[in-house]
Amino acid sequence: MEQLKADVVVVGGGPSGFGAAISAAREGARVILVEEDAMLGGSAVDYGVQAFSPGIVCGVNQEIRDILAQKDYTFKHTKSAFNSHWYAYACNLLASRESNLTVLTHTTGIGVLMEGDRVTGVVVQTRGGGDKGFIQRKIQAHVVIDCSGDGDVAVAAGAEFRYGREAKSEFNEPHAPDVADRRVQQCTWMYKSRRIDPNSTYVPDFDYNRDIGFGEYLHWGCQVECEDTTDAEALREAEKKAWEAMLPNFETLERNGFAVVGIAPKLGVRESRRIVGEVIVTENDCNEGRRFPDAITSSSRGLDSWEPDRKKIFYARSAMYDIPYRALVPKRIDGLLVAGRCLSATHIAKSGFRVMVTVSSIGQAAGIAAAQAAATGRMPREIDVARLQARLESPPHNVIWSKHREE
Ligand SMILES: Cc1cc2nc3c(=O)[nH]c(=O)nc-3n(C[C@H](O)[C@H](O)[C@H](O)COP(=O)(O)OP(=O)(O)OC[C@H]3O[C@@H](n4cnc5c(N)ncnc54)[C@H](O)[C@@H]3O)c2cc1C
Structure with a gap:
């Protein structure tokens, strides 16, 4: 089997993985970013999530927005909604400027290399061309960062994970159900429609759609429950339900002078596994605006859970709460960081x-931490967190969040 070597391997090229890969490379590490799709961008591309929710805008996210502001007519108009292809373009452009970064698209992480409880690399599968068919490669690295969204790498390494809703008794969370279950947030298939009859005065009034200008609407197209968002067969069943749920709205649009002009490549999965780290962020941490000494960013975003019973829990917060570095460090497993939607938090907090x-921003913190670990020969749980915090807010990373926390 062909062998590659890097300081840092990132699996998953979505918002967290892209931030991780760029930051690790800019910190001087040799980085390989593995993405199974043809394009970088993750949810922004393959789930058609074409709108930024509020938060502290800085770092790589700001750089992507700067490119969107030059290229994307929707972003110029709305300042928050955009088109997937321009998001992918921005990632591609930024990645191509990094000499330390190798991007392997069409390449799927299928396993981990381990020495005891330490991850030492990943096994990937791709297409070899010519007479090779499928080929597998081993990529050895000092640190692997799991940004797969589902935590597949961490699970392959034997990391502990949570799936579903915690019981109220476990963390005393006000919005948790009385009894724990294996239900997660609903899945939604995103699509766009456009007014094609210039005489139509119709305004789509389904649940959750947004006028993004130029006669176009972005639709959060359905709410379907999936029995297990990490299981291919269960996803297939949810996809069938999603088509059934969306077709009546497609017909309404067409009757009213609209056309459905773009359905996301994949049904959007909001939630799957949450890898258990050294800290689990809870609803009470968010409510109380908890400050962690190892904070790597903050959020003031309240709960936004598309609960399985179709009751959307949403409430705003005004105070900031911190995301601690220790939520990126899986318990017991070394050589591994987890960033993005699979990091360590409860079902409610993560929403x-x-x-x-x-x-x-969380991804960027993971990238800098991994580069620091590689440069010093330490494990991610042993790095100098104060140095990580200082590097995050410095050029070229510019993840400037702490002053917003105090505002
Ligand atoms: C329907 C829906 C609507 C949303 N609406 C909004 C919104 O309006 N605003 C907002 O800001 N957020 C929204 N979100 C949330 C947001 O999109 C995600 O939480 C966020 O993008 C997660 O980023 P991530 O990098 O953790 O994972 P993802 O964006 O899911 O990226 C994971 C990447 O890893 C790749 N990958 C997975 N496994 C492997 C493997 N084994 N090998 C190689 N590559 C792999 C995937 O192909 C993907 O590119 C929405 C989410 C959904 C599902």
């Missing part, structure tokens, strides 16, 4: 800060 702007 607020899972949005792109925040996970991008």
Whole structure:
């Protein structure tokens, strides 16, 4: 099997993985970013999530926005909604400027290399061209960062994880159900529609859609429950339910002079596994505006959970709460960091800060931490967190969040 070597391997090229890879490379590490899709961008591309929710805008997220502001007519108009292809373009452009970064698209992480409880790399599968068919490669690295969204790498390494809702008794969370279960937030298939009859005065009035200008609407197209968002067969069943749920709205749009002009490549999964780290962020941490000494970013986003019983829990917060570095460090497993929507938090807590702007900053913190670990020969749980915090807010990373926390 072909062998590659890097200081840092990032699995998953969504907002968190892209931030991680760019930051690790800028910190001087040799980085390989593995993405199974053809394009970088993760949810912003393959789930058609084409709108930024509020948060502290800085770092790589700001750089992507600067490119969108030059290229994307929707972003110029709305300052928050955008088009997937321009998001992918921005990632591609930024990645191509990093000499320390190798991007392997069309490449899927399928396993981990381990020495005891330490991850030492990943096994990936891709297409070899010519007469090779499928090929597998081993990529050895000092640190692997799992930004797969689902925590697949961490699970392959034997990390502890949570799936579903915690019982109220466990962390005393006000919005937790009385009894724990295996239900997660609902899945939603995003799509866009456009007014094609110039005489139509119709305004789409389904649940959750947004006028993004130029006669176009972005639709949070359905709310379907999936029995297990990490299981291919269960996802297939949810996809069938999603088509059934969306077709009546498609017909309404067409009757009223609209056309459905773009359905996301994949049904959007809001939640799957949460890898248990050295700290688990809870609803009470968010409510109380908890400050952690190892904070790497903050959010003021309240809960935003599309609960399985179709009752959307949403409430705003005004105070900031911190995301601690220890939530990125899986318990017991070394050589591994977890960033993005699979990091260590409860079902309720995660619902607020899972949005792109925040996970991008979290990813950048993971990238700098991994580079620091590689440069010093330490494990991610042993790094100098004060140095990480200082580097995060310094050029070229510019993840400037702490002054916003005090505002
Ligand atoms: C329907 C829906 C609507 C949303 N609406 C908004 C919104 O309006 N605003 C907002 O800010 N956020 C929104 N979000 C949340 C936000 O999009 C995600 O939480 C966030 O993008 C998660 O980023 P991530 O990097 O953790 O994971 P993802 O964006 O999911 O990226 C994971 C990447 O890893 C890749 N990958 C997975 N496994 C492997 C593997 N084994 N090998 C190689 N690559 C792999 C995937 O292909 C993907 O590119 C929404 C989410 C959904 C589902």
